[in-house]
Amino acid sequence: MSMQTLPRRLGVAVVTAVIVWLLSVRLSTFRDFQIAEVAVEVTAVAGLTVLTGLSGQISLGNGAFMAIGGYTTALLMLHLNWPYIAALVASGVVTAVAGGIVGVAAARLRGPYLAGATLMLGVALPALAAAYQGFLGGDQGLNVVFTAPAFLGATFPLTRWQAWVSAAVALVTLVLLANLCYSRIGRNWRAVRDDEVAAALDGVNVAVTRVLAFVVSAICAGLAGSLLAIVTSLVAPGAFTVTLSIALLTAAVIGGLGSLPGALWGSLLIVIVPTYVTDVATSHGLSSSVGSNIPIVAYGAVLILVMLAFPQGIQGGLHRLLTLFTGPDPKSRRAHIPHVTPPADEPAASHHEKEGTQ
Amino acid sequence: MVEFLQFTLSGVSFGMIYAAVALSLVLIWRGTRLLNYAQGGMAMITTYVAIEVVYRTGLYWAGFVVALAAGAVLGALCQVTIIRPTMNKPPLNGVIVTIGLLTLLEGLAGVFFGGQFRSFPTAFSVRGLRIGGTPLGVSRYDIFVAASVLVATLALAVAFRYTSAGLRMRAAAFNATIARLSGIRVARVLTVGWALAGLLGALAGVLVSPSTFLYPNSMDTIFVFGFTAAVIGGLDSPVGAVTGGLLLGLALSYAGGYLPSGANLVPVVALGILVVVLMVRPDGLFSATKVRRV
Numbered sequence: 001m002s003m004q005t006l007p008r009r010l011g012v013a014v015v016t017a018v019i020v021w022l023l024s025v026r027l028s029t030f031r032d033f034q035i036a037e038v039a040v041e042v043t044a045v046a047g048l049t050v051l052t053g054l055s056g057q058i059s060l061g062n063g064a065f066m067a068i069g070g071y072t073t074a075l076l077m078l079h080l081n082w083p084y085i086a087a088l089v090a091s092g093v094v095t096a097v098a099g100g101i102v103g104v105a106a107a108r109l110r111g112p113y114l115a116g117a118t119l120m121l122g123v124a125l126p127a128l129a130a131a132y133q134g135f136l137g138g139d140q141g142l143n144v145v146f147t148a149p150a151f152l153g154a155t156f157p158l159t160r161w162q163a164w165v166s167a168a169v170a171l172v173t174l175v176l177l178a179n180l181c182y183s184r185i186g187r188n189w190r191a192v193r194d195d196e197v198a199a200a201l202d203g204v205n206v207a208v209t210r211v212l213a214f215v216v217s218a219i220c221a222g223l224a225g226s227l228l229a230i231v232t233s234l235v236a237p238g239a240f241t242v243t244l245s246i247a248l249l250t251a252a253v254i255g256g257l258g259s260l261p262g263a264l265w266g267s268l269l270i271v272i273v274p275t276y277v278t279d280v281a282t283s284h285g286l287s288s289s290v291g292s293n294i295p296i297v298a299y300g301a302v303l304i305l306v307m308l309a310f311p312q313g314i315q316g317g318l319h320r321l322l323t324l325f326t327g328p329d330p331k332s333r334r335a336h337i338p339h340v341t342p343p344a345d346e347p348a349a350s351h352h353e354k355e356g357t358q
Numbered sequence: 359m360v361e362f363l364q365f366t367l368s369g370v371s372f373g374m375i376y377a378a379v380a381l382s383l384v385l386i387w388r389g390t391r392l393l394n395y396a397q398g399g400m401a402m403i404t405t406y407v408a409i410e411v412v413y414r415t416g417l418y419w420a421g422f423v424v425a426l427a428a429g430a431v432l433g434a435l436c437q438v439t440i441i442r443p444t445m446n447k448p449p450l451n452g453v454i455v456t457i458g459l460l461t462l463l464e465g466l467a468g469v470f471f472g473g474q475f476r477s478f479p480t481a482f483s484v485r486g487l488r489i490g491g492t493p494l495g496v497s498r499y500d501i502f503v504a505a506s507v508l509v510a511t512l513a514l515a516v517a518f519r520y521t522s523a524g525l526r527m528r529a530a531a532f533n534a535t536i537a538r539l540s541g542i543r544v545a546r547v548l549t550v551g552w553a554l555a556g557l558l559g560a561l562a563g564v565l566v567s568p569s570t571f572l573y574p575n576s577m578d579t580i581f582v583f584g585f586t587a588a589v590i591g592g593l594d595s596p597v598g599a600v601t602g603g604l605l606l607g608l609a610l611s612y613a614g615g616y617l618p619s620g621a622n623l624v625p626v627v628a629l630g631i632l633v634v635v636l637m638v639r640p641d642g643l644f645s646a647t648k649v650r651r652v
Contacts, residue, residue, distance in 0.1 A: 058453060105633045115453055116393060116585045120632055123582050124625035131622035242578060246461050253454060293468030293574075300462025307454045308443050 009178050013171045020167040024160050032159035034271060036231045039166035040224050041267035043173050045251040046260055047220025050177055052249075053258020054186060055213035056193030061102070061118030062221040063244035064125040068095050069225030070235040071129075074142040084146065084230060088169065091226035092219050099218020103211035122245050126237035141236025144229045166227045173220060178260055180216065189213050221248075243296065250299040253306050256313030265314045273298070364495025365615040366608065371500035373607020374507040375566045379584025380591060380599035381511060382558035387593050388531040389551035390441065392449065395456040398581025399463035400436070400556055401563030404428040405572055406471050408564050409478055418481050425560045433556020437549050467574040475576075478567035503565045510561055511600055514554070518596075527551060579625060583610070586632045592641055602643070606631065 020039075024032050044062055052058050069091040076087040102121060129136040136142070148161035180186055188209045191199035200206050229235045251270040255262025274295035281291035306313060379397060386394045408425035412418055436459060444452040482498035518524035529537040530547040538544045562584070563577060570576050587606045591598025606628065613627040635643070 052450070056450065058450060060457065102633075105636050115395065115457070116582070116589065117629075117632055117636065119395070120582045120586065120625070120629045123579055124629040127622050127625045131626070242575075243461075246457065249454070249457065250461075287472075289472045290469050293465045293473075296461055296465030297469060298465075300458045300460070300465055303458025303461060304440055304455050307451050307458065308440065311447075311451060 005182065006179065009175055013175050017167065017171055020163070024163045024167075029157055029159045032157065032163040033231070034275075035163040036159070036166040036227070037271045038264075038267050039163070039170040040227045040231060041248070041251060041271055042264050043166075043170045043227060044221045044224035044248050045255070045263040045267050045270075046170075046174055046177050047217035047224075048248050049252040049255065049257055049259065049263045049266075050181060050189075050220075051213050051217035052252060053256075054181060054193060055189040055210060057210060057213060058115045058249075059118040059214070059217060060115050060242065060245045060249065061121035061125075062217065062248050063240045063242065064118075064122045065095050065099060065218045065221035066225030066228060066244065067125055067235070067237070067240035068098050069222030070229040070240070071136060071142070071225075072222070073226040073229045074144045074235045075135075077144060077146075078142060084165070088223065088226045091222045095218045095222025095225070096215050099215040099222075100211065102218070103214030118245075119242065122242045126240060129237040137236070139237060141234055141238075144233050144235065146230040146233060162231050166231060169223055169227055173223060174260055174263075177216075177220070181260070185209075185212065246299055246303075250303055254302055254313055256315030256317075257311075259313070259315035262313050262315035360492055361615065364493065365611045367494060367496040368500065369608035369611030370604060371496060371503050371607070372566075372569075372611065373587075373604040374504045375562050375580065375603075376583045376587040376606050377600040377603025378507045378510065378558050378562035378565070379580060380587035380603045381514070381596055382555040382562070383584060383588045384591070384593060384596055384599045385551050385555040385558070387588075389527070389548045390437075390445070390452075392441065392444075392452045392456065393585075393593075394552075394555065395453065395581075396436065396459035396463060397555065397559045397584070398577035399460040400429065400432050401559040401580075402467060402572070402574065402577040403463050404432060404556075404560035405478065405563035405567050405577075406467060408560075409476060409567075409572060412479055418479055421479075422481070422564055425564045426557050429556040429558075429560025429563075430553040431556070433559075434549050434553040436556075437552035441552070442545065442548075464574045471574070473573060475571040475573050478564075478572050480568045499568065506561065506565060510558060511596075514558075515596065523550070582625070583628055586628050586635075589632060590635050590643055592643065598643065 020035060024035055044066060048059060048062050072091040072094045073084075073087040076082040076090055077084065082090070102118070105117060129141070130138055146158075146162070148156050148158050152161065181189075188199065188204045191202065191204055192206050192209050196206055199209075225235075225240070228239065232239070247270055251266030252263060253266070254269060255264070255266030277294050277298070278291040281294055282288060310317060312319075379401075382397055383394060386392060386397075404425045407428045408421035410421075411424045412421035415421070440455055440459065441452065444455050480499045482502050486497055487494045518528060526537070526542045526547050527550065529540065530542055530544045531551075534544050537547075562580065566580055567576065570580070583606060584603070587602035588599050590602030590605060591600070592602075593599075609631060610624050610628060614621050614624045617623055617627070
């Protein structure tokens with residue numbers, strides 16, 4: 001399988017890179033900024049969709065991991081003058097460690113506890129910035145100086161360079177994640193998600209598998225946070241609230257949990273629709289507090305409606321459309337549709353909800 | 359020593375609020391096997407309802423009663439409309455739906471009430487009580503807070519123990535299938551459970567808001583503390599939830615009082631407590647050993 005799919009994935013990545021390049025050259029500076037935003041978002045959402053869709057865990061703390069990545073980048077560039085690429089890698093390493101620590105605690109937990117623990121992380125971490133004003137800059141945060149390299153010329157727009165860097169990191173992350181999902185590790189994640197006991201009997205180390213998924217999703221969030229730091233030239237606690245984590249979850253759910261293309265659709269919607277809605281609301285004379293809250297209302301409504309009506313999200317819908325024309329394709333069905341909802345005839349007895357009823 | 363007494367008493371007062379949230383989570387968990395992430399959001403909305411009533415009528419107690427009633431109605435309504443359809447699906451779906459509900463409620467609060475901090479009136483004086491010349495660090499209001507939660511908890515305990523409705527709820531939580539076979543309308547019992555949980559959450563919201571101010575996200579922190587308290591207690595045990603709330607209230611009060619820049623570190627300390635409890639006793643301090651069903 002990997003012989004055929006690896007070149008295909010690289011091909012898709014190259015085509016996407018060319019599209020991003022064309023868009024960034026043709027469109028306005030604001031669109032460049034949006035491209036960068038989508039790239040940041042998709043990097044984080046991809047990690048979350050893998051965690052939730054494939055390994056069956058849920059996190060409301062990925063915004064906090066983004067904060068860890070962002071602050072690591074800002075501190076290294078500010079105090080030690082590290083080049084960005086080194087700060088990016090370091091951010092990935094630091095969030096991996098943080099993800100490992102939370103993941104070890106998380107591996108003891110099932111779904112409901114885990115989301116609570118990660119929500120706690122999301123609430124607690126921004127408080128650190130206020131507790132260590134001198135080092136982390138308090139509410140004002142830290143400024144990040146990021147410039148386009150000299151060889152591009154003095155007139156090269158910074159936003160275009162930011163878009164390129166973020167899109168490149170996002171694409172590399174997506175290709176690596178895609179390979180990981182279809183490797184043995186990815187199969188173990190799905191096995192543990194579907195039936196923990198059966199997976200353990202087959203020799204899968206359930207705890208290690210879970211922690212690994214958590215670490216992978218934390219690394220993605222850390223890279224995204226690092227990108228966000230250079231795209232907005234600032235890291236501040238206000239950017240990494242629980243709302244950010246919920247926006248990430250909304251993007252993953254609406255795109256289709258467990259699907260990497262779905263992560264892209266979800267991220268596009270999450271970046272473009274709120275800006276548009278807020279613009280429309282303010283131009284119709286609604287106050288800014290109404291305009292800025294409409295996206296939040298929409299996140300909530302979307303999470304509820306998608307989970308009740310279309311648990312497989314956009315990517316699941318696209319697949320159903322596709323199979324209408326081409327007939328069922330067993331390979332891609334197996335690969336793409338996450339078992340968020342078991343078929344109606346499958347008894348739910350194997351799921352965790354029955355646990356602990358004694 | 360005086361300081362220690364002050365921290366202890368204020369810890370008990372806040373601990374009772376965490377206990378109320380924890381208890382509402384336990385009520386829902388026992389019936390539905392679902393952790394209701396929207397509990398804080400529901401309490402926030404009912405507190406806004408209370409504040410509007412208080413401002414219009416000038417009566418604190420009118421707002422108080424309306425908030426509790428609104429909490430019960432909101433809880434039942436949410437259970438019937440969006441929670442019931444997720445009950446035969448994997449647990450993740452229900453979790454995501456409650457997260458969606460939380461987000462929806464916070465967004466709606468922002469749209470209708472705005473994002474600014476609003477102060478909430480109290481029923482009693484918040485001036486610190488003194489014995490002789492020594493300040494105790496608690497006010498009449500703090501005593502009212504602790505007493506209300508205590509009364510609500512005891513009322514629930516009595517209802518569960520001695521009424522037939524309570525027996526039906528315990529039966530449905532113990533084994534839904536057998537309860538259904540015995541003629542109990544399990545679906546309706548679960549709705550009642552959500553209504554009671556909504557009522558308790560609303561109580562917590564009204565009680566805590568004078569100290570925290572009211573804004574769309576104001577209950578987030580209270581919710582995670584309540585969640586931590588419930589986990590300390592084991593999520594399954596009402597007694598554990600109340601004990602967990604008190605323990606957490608005390609621990610956070612000492613941490614906030616004694617640690618340098620402690621007030622900012624309170625959520626971090628709570629996170630530490632949660633992680634340690636989960637590592638050492640993932641089923642909580644008070645739960646019996648459980649057998650995992652396959």
